[in-house]
Amino acid sequence: MTLSQAILNGERLALARLLTQVENDTPQGRAALIELFPHTGKAHLVGVTGSPGAGKSSLVNQLALQYRKSQEKRVAIIAVDPSSPFTGGAVLGDRVRMRDLFGDPNIFIRSMASRGSLGGLAQTTANLVQVFDAAGFDVVIVETVGAGQSEVDIVRLAHTTVVVEAPGLGDDIQALKAGIMEIADVLVVNKADRPGVENTEKALKSMLELSRPTTKRTLKHHGTEMTVFAPQEKAEDGVWTPPIQRTIAFDGTGVPELLEAIERHADYLRQSGGWQRRERARLDVELQTLIRAELLTRFREALSAQAYEKALEDVVERKMSPWQAAQTLLKEGAR
Amino acid sequence: MTDKKIRVLVAKPGLDGHDRGAKVIARALRDAGMEVIYTGLRQTPEMIAEAALQEDVDVVGLSVLSGAHMALAPRIVELLRANGQADVKIFLGGIIPDEDWARLKEIGVSGVYGPGANTEDIIRDIKAAVAG
Ligand SMILES: Nc1nc2c(ncn2[C@@H]2O[C@H](COP(=O)(O)OP(=O)(O)OP(=O)(O)O)[C@@H](O)[C@H]2O)c(=O)[nH]1
Ligand SMILES: [Mg+2]
Numbered sequence: 397m398t399l400s401q402a403i404l405n406g407e408r409l410a411l412a413r414l415l416t417q418v419e420n421d422t423p424q425g426r427a428a429l430i431e432l433f434p435h436t437g438k439a440h441l442v443g444v445t446g447s448p449g450a451g452k453s454s455l456v457n458q459l460a461l462q463y464r465k466s467q468e469k470r471v472a473i474i475a476v477d478p479s480s481p482f483t484g485g486a487v488l489g490d491r492v493r494m495r496d497l498f499g500d501p502n503i504f505i506r507s508m509a510s511r512g513s514l515g516g517l518a519q520t521t522a523n524l525v526q527v528f529d530a531a532g533f534d535v536v537i538v539e540t541v542g543a544g545q546s547e548v549d550i551v552r553l554a555h556t557t558v559v560v561e562a563p564g565l566g567d568d569i570q571a572l573k574a575g576i577m578e579i580a581d582v583l584v585v586n587k588a589d590r591p592g593v594e595n596t597e598k599a600l601k602s603m604l605e606l607s608r609p610t611t612k613r614t615l616k617h618h619g620t621e622m623t624v625f626a627p628q629e630k631a632e633d634g635v636w637t638p639p640i641q642r643t644i645a646f647d648g649t650g651v652p653e654l655l656e657a658i659e660r661h662a663d664y665l666r667q668s669g670g671w672q673r674r675e676r677a678r679l680d681v682e683l684q685t686l687i688r689a690e691l692l693t694r695f696r697e698a699l700s701a702q703a704y705e706k707a708l709e710d711v712v713e714r715k716m717s718p719w720q721a722a723q724t725l726l727k728e729g730a731r
Numbered sequence: 732m733t734d735k736k737i738r739v740l741v742a743k744p745g746l747d748g749h750d751r752g753a754k755v756i757a758r759a760l761r762d763a764g765m766e767v768i769y770t771g772l773r774q775t776p777e778m779i780a781e782a783a784l785q786e787d788v789d790v791v792g793l794s795v796l797s798g799a800h801m802a803l804a805p806r807i808v809e810l811l812r813a814n815g816q817a818d819v820k821i822f823l824g825g826i827i828p829d830e831d832w833a834r835l836k837e838i839g840v841s842g843v844y845g846p847g848a849n850t851e852d853i854i855r856d857i858k859a860a861v862a863g
Contacts, residue, residue, distance in 0.1 A: 408785070409784060409815045409816070412784055412786070415787060416787045420735055483761065485760065485761035485762060485766060487769055489769045489771075491769070491782060492769060492770060492771035495770075495771065498777070498778045499781070505785055507786060
C-alpha cells in the first residue's frame with residue numbers, strides 16, 4: 397500500500413510520515429501530492445495570525461475544542477514558528493498551549509519551522525494543508541509566525557483569516573497599522589480579562605473603519621440626507637464587515653461566538669461565490685509559482701556557468717545593464 | 732530539496748514543576764540546527780507518545796528530575812513501539828543514579844545524562860544516533 401492510500405484510510409503514522417516527506421519536498425512527497433490532489437478541496441482553511449504573544453496558540457486550542465464539541469468536525473492544526481536565521485534550527489513551542497487536545501483521535505497537530513520564509517508561513521505549508529484536506533479533516537487551522545504585520549501568505553492560503561490582538565502588547569497599535577486590518581475576516585481581542593480591552597477594541601474599530609469603509613453611509617449634507625457608497629477593497633466578494641470578538645483563551649469565554657463568526661464567514665463566502673474565487677486565486681498563485689521555479693531550473697540547466705559568469709562580469713564592469721544581460725542570457729538559454 | 736532536519740521532541744514528564752533544564756537543552760539543540768518541538772511541563776507518557784507520532788520526530792529527549800525515570804522511560808519506550816515508532820531514539824537527562832543507567836540502556840534508551848553533562852556531547856550523540 398502506498399503512503400497516500402494509507403492516508404486516505406486514516407492511518408495516523410502514515411500521515412505523520414508523509415507530512416515530513418512533503419515538508420522536505422522529496423520525490424516521494426511530490427508523488428503522493430499528485431495522488432492526493434483529487435481528494436482535496438473540501439476542508440475549510442482557517443488562518444490565525446496576529447502579534448507575538450497575543451494568544452494565538454491558546455485560542456487555536458479553544459477553537460479546536462469548540463469545533464469538536466459543537467460540530468464534531470475533524471480538526472488539523474499546523475503551527476508555524478520561526479527558524480533561526482543563523483543556525484537553521486528552531487524551537488517550536490505552540491504545542492505547549494494545546495495540551496487540552498491530547499487524546500482526541502480526530503485532532504492532529506503538526507508544528508512547522510518557517511525555514512527561512514518571511515511571509516509568516518513555511519514554503520511547504522500549503523502542501524501540508526493539502527495533505528490534511530485529502531486525509532479528510534474538515535477544518536485545517538494554520539497558526540502563522542507571530543509578526544504583527546500583514547502576513548500576506550496566510551491570506552492567499554486561507555478561506556477565513558482570523559487576526560488576534562490583545563491589550564497590553566505595548567506597540568500593538570503600531571503593528572496594526574501595517575496593513576493587518578485589511579487581511580482580517582474576523583478580528584479577535586483576546587485577553588479580555590485584562591485591563592485595557594476597551595481601548596484595544598476601540599482602536600481596532602476605528603482602524604477598521606479607516607481601512608474598510610462600509611459600503612453605505614448616510615451623511616448630512618447641507619441639511620439633506622445623502623447616501624454615499626464608499627469603495628470596497630474586495631468588491632467582488634460583496635459586503636463583509638469583519639466582526640470584532642472578545643475572548644479569554646484561558647477559559648474559553650467568547651470562543652463559541654468566535655466559531656459562529658468564522659462559520660458565518662464561510663457561509664458568506666459560499667453564498668457570494670467568494671469561496672470559489674479564493675480557491676481559484678490560490679491555485680493560480682500556486683501554479684504560477686511552480687512554473688516560475690521550473691522555468692528557472694530549466695533555464696539554468698540549459699545555460700553554461702561560464703556564460704552566466706561572463707554576463708555578470710559585464711554587468712559589474714558596467715559594460716552592460718542588468719536588463720541587457722538578462723535578455724542576452726535568455727536568448728542564449730533558448731537556443 | 733531541503734536537507735533533512737533532525738526533529739526532536741523535548742518533553743518534561745512527571746509531576747515536578749520546573750523546566751529550566753529542558754529549555755536549556757531545547758535551545759542548545761536549536762543552536763545545533765535541529766528543529767525542536769517543545770511540549771512543556773507535566774507530560775504523561777501517553778501525551779509524549781502522541782506528540783512524537785504527530786510530529787514524526789527522530790528523537791525524543793526527556794528531562795526527568797523527579798526520580799520517576801524507571802517508571803516513565805520504559806512506558807514511553809513501550810508506547811513508541813506500539814505506535815510503530817521503534818526507530819525513534821530516546822535520550823534521557825536528569826538526576827539518575829548510576830545503577831539505573833545500564834538498565835535504561837538495556838530497554839532501548841540511547842543516551843543518559845546527569846546534571847553536569849556537556850551539551851556538546853549530547854548533540855554529538857544525537858547526531859550519531861540519528862545517522863544510524
Ligand atoms: N490573561 C490572559 N492571558 C492569556 C490569554 N490567552 C493567552 N494568554 C497568555 O498569553 C501568553 C501567550 O499565549 P500564546 O497562546 O502562546 O500566544 P501566541 O500568540 O501563540 O504566541 P506566539 O506563538 O509566541 O506568537 C501565554 O502566557 C498565555 O498563557 C487570555 O485570554 N488571558
Ligand atoms: Mg503560538
